[in-house]
Amino acid sequence: MIAKRFDVLLLDLDGVVYLGDEPLPDAVDSINRLYELDKEIRFLTNDPRPTRRTIASDLRELGINAQEDEIVTAGWATAKYLAQQGVTTAAVVGSEGLETELQSEGVEVTDSDPEAMVVGADEGTSYRDIRRATRHIDQGAVFVGTNPDGSFPTPDGPAPGAGAVVRAVEAAAGTEPTVVGKPEPLMFEMALNGLGDDVRAVVIGDTPATDVLGAHRAGHTGILVADEEPTAASARDLQVPDLTISTLADLFTEGIETWESPPYSWPDEIRPGVAAVVRNDADEVLLMKRADKRQWALPMGSVERCEPVREAISREVMEETGLHVEVEELAGVYSHPAQQVFSYSSGKTVHFVTNCFRCTIEEGTPEADEEEALEVGFFDVNDLPPDILSMQPQWIADAIDISGSPAVR
Structure with a gap:
């Protein structure tokens, strides 16, 4: 049975337990059965508007005997985060419930020189609120968004969520916020606080981009509640669920592979990159000890907007080593x-999607750029330094032995 494989079940609310004011099929009976199995349950919602007390009361009206300390909202998590950071005053775009949670954690809600600008949303959010938030951020308030959801489900279809307002303020203020809610790992860490380091947790939600991605970023198994299996461009996408179920009743069936964290983080963005295998007359390869990684590496960097790849290669080598290359x-x-x-x-x-080119020196003597490199020098391809970036010996080998088409890895 799936449920017996986990100690803690982190359940999303909208789209998993209820939709609007109505419970979803099998949800109430399934959650009560989990309680009977002595499972720890936490209800996680990115809705920053209600208080935990309100949600617990609503769940009890549905027939689920939930307690306030089992509820984790984006609003409460934001309040806990600010308190942990030592913030004592904050301006708010959002609901009375969000303000209540902030005040309960010792954060005074004020528009008089606030330390933080907390952006959530409610039905009354206006252009004036966006303008007020932008002004506070411009005057030095730390920008904190409760959650990134652009919308949330309702019986009448999607409605704009706090993420839509957060992005509007971000565009106006010209700065990125710290976001607390799912898929950020922080909210999952708060949900598991006090339950021990070795508990087996599973996240169950209806949105791959928040629930499943957040589960995997936090190192947990992620189950999707949906009528159909989602599609993804790559099997390595962290938004791919470990299992898709139609209702919570499926938790009492067999069959799931628990999540194993991959050897890479979920990227915020994808950039085109370039690298250069530059050899001298002795067929030695140019390497630089990078200041950021403190490892030896080929000259490399990003392709800038409107820049041809060939020009990007020449520019990066020149900026990092002072060499003109062909x-x-x-x-x-x-x-x-x-x-x-x-x-x-x-x-x-x-x-990075990196294009690596073989290059030769036209003129110049290599010198380390202080911001980019600690050292720069040439190395025998059969005697590369041991602390070279792990993938680059293969790049060098591919550049030296080009036969037919370029390597694609």
Whole structure:
């Protein structure tokens, strides 16, 4: 039985337990059966408007004996996050429920020089609210979004969610927010707080982009409630569920493979990249010890907007080493996430699709750019430094032995 394989079940609400004011088929009986099996249950919702107390009361009216401490909302999680960061004052775009949760965690709601600008939403959100939020952020308030959902389900179809307002403020303020709700791992960590480090948790939701992705980013199995299996461009997409069920009653059947975290993070964006295998007259290859990774690597970087790849190669080599090079031919194209997903100190995670070219030196003597490299030098291809980026010996081998078509990895 699926349910018996997990200690904690993290259940989304809208689209899993109820839709509008009505419970979904089998939801109430299934949740009560989970209680009878002594399972820990947490109800997670990205809806930042209601308080936890309100949701617990609503669930009890449906016949589910939920307690307030079993509820995790995006609003409450945002309040906990701000309190953990030492924030004591915040302006709010959102509901009275969101303000109540902030105040319960010791965060005063004010428009007088707030430390943080919290952006959620409710039915009364207006252009004036977006303008007010933009002004506070411009004056130095930390921008925090409750959740990224552009919409949420209703019996009449999707309705605009807090994410739509967050993105409007982001566009107006010209800065990105810290987002607390799903699919960010923080909300799942809060849900499991106090339950032990070795609990087996499963996330059950109806949205691949928030529930399943969030489960996998947090290291948990993700189950999707849907009538049909979702489609994805790649099996490696973290939004692909481990199982799709039609109702919560399916939790009492057999068959699921638990999630195993892959050796890469979920990227925030995909960028075209370039790398250069530059050899000297002795057939040695040029490497630089990168300041960001503190590992040896080929000269490499991003392709900028409207920039041809050949010009990007020449520019990157010049900026990083001071050499003028002639770009000879494409050696390979590389995009495997285990090798091409990088996380940076800024918090961004980027998946590069890198075009690697074989190049020769036209003029110049290599010198390390202080911002990019600690050292720069030439190395025998059979005696590369041990702390070279793991995928690049293969790139170098592909560039040296080009036979027919470029490598595609």
